[in-house]
Amino acid sequence: MKTEKVDKRQAILEAAEKLFCETGYEGTSTRQIAKESGANMAMINYYFGSKEGVFVEIMNERIAGFASQLKIINEDKISALEKLHRVIEGYVNRILNNTAFHKMMHRELSLTQRPAMYDKIKDAMSHNMQLIDRIITSGIEDGTFNKVDVRMVIATIMGTITNIVIAPQKVMPCSNFDLNDPKDKKMIKERAIAHLQDLTTVYLTTKK
Amino acid sequence: MKTEKVDKRQAILEAAEKLFCETGYEGTSTRQIAKESGANMAMINYYFGSKEGVFVEIMNERIAGFASQLKIINEDKISALEKLHRVIEGYVNRILNNTAFHKMMHRELSLTQRPAMYDKIKDAMSHNMQLIDRIITSGIEDGTFNKVDVRMVIATIMGTITNIVIAPQKVMPCSNFDLNDPKDKKMIKERAIAHLQDLTTVYLTTKK
DNA sequence: GGAAGTTAATCAATCGTTTGATTAATTTTG
DNA sequence: CAAAATTAATCAAACGATTGATTAACTTCC
Numbered sequence: 001m002k003t004e005k006v007d008k009r010q011a012i013l014e015a016a017e018k019l020f021c022e023t024g025y026e027g028t029s030t031r032q033i034a035k036e037s038g039a040n041m042a043m044i045n046y047y048f049g050s051k052e053g054v055f056v057e058i059m060n061e062r063i064a065g066f067a068s069q070l071k072i073i074n075e076d077k078i079s080a081l082e083k084l085h086r087v088i089e090g091y092v093n094r095i096l097n098n099t100a101f102h103k104m105m106h107r108e109l110s111l112t113q114r115p116a117m118y119d120k121i122k123d124a125m126s127h128n129m130q131l132i133d134r135i136i137t138s139g140i141e142d143g144t145f146n147k148v149d150v151r152m153v154i155a156t157i158m159g160t161i162t163n164i165v166i167a168p169q170k171v172m173p174c175s176n177f178d179l180n181d182p183k184d185k186k187m188i189k190e191r192a193i194a195h196l197q198d199l200t201t202v203y204l205t206t207k208k
Numbered sequence: 209m210k211t212e213k214v215d216k217r218q219a220i221l222e223a224a225e226k227l228f229c230e231t232g233y234e235g236t237s238t239r240q241i242a243k244e245s246g247a248n249m250a251m252i253n254y255y256f257g258s259k260e261g262v263f264v265e266i267m268n269e270r271i272a273g274f275a276s277q278l279k280i281i282n283e284d285k286i287s288a289l290e291k292l293h294r295v296i297e298g299y300v301n302r303i304l305n306n307t308a309f310h311k312m313m314h315r316e317l318s319l320t321q322r323p324a325m326y327d328k329i330k331d332a333m334s335h336n337m338q339l340i341d342r343i344i345t346s347g348i349e350d351g352t353f354n355k356v357d358v359r360m361v362i363a364t365i366m367g368t369i370t371n372i373v374i375a376p377q378k379v380m381p382c383s384n385f386d387l388n389d390p391k392d393k394k395m396i397k398e399r400a401i402a403h404l405q406d407l408t409t410v411y412l413t414t415k416k
Numbered sequence: 417g418g419a420a421g422t423t424a425a426t427c428a429a430t431c432g433t434t435t436g437a438t439t440a441a442t443t444t445t446g
Numbered sequence: 447c448a449a450a451a452t453t454a455a456t457c458a459a460a461c462g463a464t465t466g467a468t469t470a471a472c473t474t475c476c
Contacts (some may be wrong), residue, residue, distance in 0.1 A: 008455080022317055026234030030432055040457050045433060110311045110374050111232055124376070151405035156364055159371030163363040166318050167333070177298045195360035199411055206414045216421085248423055253467060393463055422473070429463065437457085444451065 021100035081138030229308035288347030
């Protein structure tokens, strides 16, 4: 018949991610997920075993997507500074294209409980960190970068982006702008990239 | 008798804050709060009306405490850079002395729901933002600072600190350090302050 | 004695999960 | 090929447990 083959499994994942982002993991009930996805409640346990199973699956898919998006930045042709700039650009774009998920990820990361999720998120993040660490360290070693606190510089790069996503009203408190509006998002992206590239250039390469 | 006058009201507040920090607002039950504080469950509603009332009271007390701690930085004697450095020092100390609360605050801030709390936190934060904004803007106006994206610089300062608190393993992933250990905390504080002061000095005052 | 503080018991509502039955699709078999 | 057997997907209903909140009785203290 009219085989409008709606993939309920996928519908559950998408509805759950939306709800987890909006109201948090604990704040979202399986009944809400079922209603939002148009699936029966039992389908959640049928496909994912449990509510937490849904969450884990969302994380797995996202992290896998992120990892595959990780480009090979280490072309020997370009300088450490250029590599860093590309990482910043990629990182800003990635996170600002998935603001809701990124907020959720940080929320769960800040919970001491749920150790499985914590480790999963941590591992995914530490990979990016090591990438940035190697770039900055190599720049220091070949003398193009100043000797700086590498881990703190990384905290600055990641923290700046996260701050923009989590508290956008803090960046432009007066205006009624919206990260969901593509026009506003584009503008914020450009500002963030320009700022971080400028900041790192000045801080890492200015000879005192 | 041994009138070790235990203030149940205060005990509830302290237990609730501890639990909210560890397991989140939704993840903490009133029964847990009662057990942890040694009070009867009805005491929670007797003193605070509701579970959310406890949360609001915690926020109110914390924010009030923070506001009173806000020193008058605007002595005309010192330069904009010096003012900024003092703000950084104060901000790092304040947040790293209340890491658990700060984590909880950010978690709640990242939830679209609970608008009352959202506004309360936002207002408390925007006050600090305006302070930093005024300092940087005045520095730009009198020519001692470069023309920078002020809001992005603020995002960098706040984001860096938050990043350290929320994901400490990202700062020192290899070592088994602990922000609850006073020795480690002191070290991280000093590194964060030194880094942010150095960063802002170089970025804001280096003539291109 | 009366207000404030405290308690155990209980409330309706909601939680995540499970059940048994039913339909739809696929595979096996004669 | 077609009937039978098997598997996958879906459903409404209900499960026991837990939720935040409230009640009414009791104690403490001024």
